[in-house]
Amino acid sequence: xxxxxxxxxxxxxxxxxxxxxxxxxxxxxxxxxxxxxxxxxxxxxxxxxxxxxxxxxxxxxxxxxxxxxxxxxxxxxxxxxxxxxxxxxxxxxxxxxxxxxxxxxxxxxxxxxxxxxxxxxxxxxxxxxxxxxxxxxxxxxxxxxxxxxxxxxxxxxxxxxxxxxxxxxxxxxxxxxxxxxxxxxxxxxxxxxxxxxxxxxxxxxxxxxxxxxxxxxxxxxxxxxxxxxxxxxxxxxxxxxxxxxxxxxxxxxxxxxxxxxxxxxxxxxxxxxxxxxxxxxxx
Ligand SMILES: [Cu+2]
Numbered sequence: 001x002x003x004x005x006x007x008x009x010x011x012x013x014x015x016x017x018x019x020x021x022x023x024x025x026x027x028x029x030x031x032x033x034x035x036x037x038x039x040x041x042x043x044x045x046x047x048x049x050x051x052x053x054x055x056x057x058x059x060x061x062x063x064x065x066x067x068x069x070x071x072x073x074x075x076x077x078x079x080x081x082x083x084x085x086x087x088x089x090x091x092x093x094x095x096x097x098x099x100x101x102x103x104x105x106x107x108x109x110x111x112x113x114x115x116x117x118x119x120x121x122x123x124x125x126x127x128x129x130x131x132x133x134x135x136x137x138x139x140x141x142x143x144x145x146x147x148x149x150x151x152x153x154x155x156x157x158x159x160x161x162x163x164x165x166x167x168x169x170x171x172x173x174x175x176x177x178x179x180x181x182x183x184x185x186x187x188x189x190x191x192x193x194x195x196x197x198x199x200x201x202x203x204x205x206x207x208x209x210x211x212x213x214x215x216x217x218x219x220x221x222x223x224x225x226x227x228x229x230x231x232x233x234x235x236x237x238x239x240x241x242x243x244x245x246x247x248x249x250x251x252x253x254x255x256x257x258x259x260x261x262x263x264x265x266x267x268x269x270x271x272x273x274x275x276x277x278x279x280x281x282x283x
Contacts, residue, residue: 028222029224038198040199041199042202042216047115128181132241135152135189137232153242156170165225168227173223173242178245179217179219183215185212186211187208191208194228194229203229218243220245224243
């Protein structure tokens with residue numbers, strides 16, 4: 001692709017991006033020519049984005065400073081400009097400075113870094129729990145607090161997906177209410193998977209035989225797309241995650257519908273079998 005074409009495509013991508021930003025309830029998903037994170041939809045992701053930006057500024061400043069020093073040395077102390085080099089080998093002040101300043105920089109980085117880590121790891125009192133199970137190659141969700149129903153979420157093909165984005169479209173979605181602390185129990189039934197949702201700053205390994213725990217609190221309603229983030233086999237790229245964040249009233253309605261629509265966990269074996277059958281039919 002020619003440079004000009006690339007640039008005009010970049011411009012178009014930006015325009016599309018800001019248009020999507022205006023219709024903010026639109027889906028949170030990767031955009032063409034996106035180079036930064038997806039827009040944050042949780043406090044956790046806001047903190048991650050801020051920390052990332054802070055580090056970017058810090059390392060740019062350090063790089064510019066070091067580059068400046070190197071250019072200065074190259075110009076000022078090359079053999080032509082400085083034919084008689086100094087024989088100095090030690091300078092206590094300079095040595096103290098180049099030891100202490102990096103330590104100070106590391107401490108300045110460590111403080112917000114640990115704050116973020118503890119914010120993620122200290123799971124707050126949750127309002128509800130959803131269990132996400134990774135299967136080769138789709139996700140299953142269980143709602144133990146709302147009548148123990150369970151269902152699977154499979155990727156839709158290009159013919160089936162409608163308006164949903166390619167390779168991210170799913171038939172069913174994990175539905176949660178807005179402004180609610182959701183505890184997510186993550187596990188896997190066969191091999192390692194990882195449950196990830198960029199807009200929430202969420203990523204948790206799904207390990208067979210083990211329950212991992214994470215949480216999120218979505219601040220905006222809308223559709224959010226993520227993907228399995230652990231290489232789990234030939235169809236790893238085809239087990240997307242869709243989370244629908246809805247109002248509390250809409251969530252109550254959905255729960256009522258889901259209770260009659262989806263199987264109870266007792267019947268889950270039959271449900272998994274049917275999902276596998278559907279999957280086999282599709283591919
Ligand atoms: Cu996977």
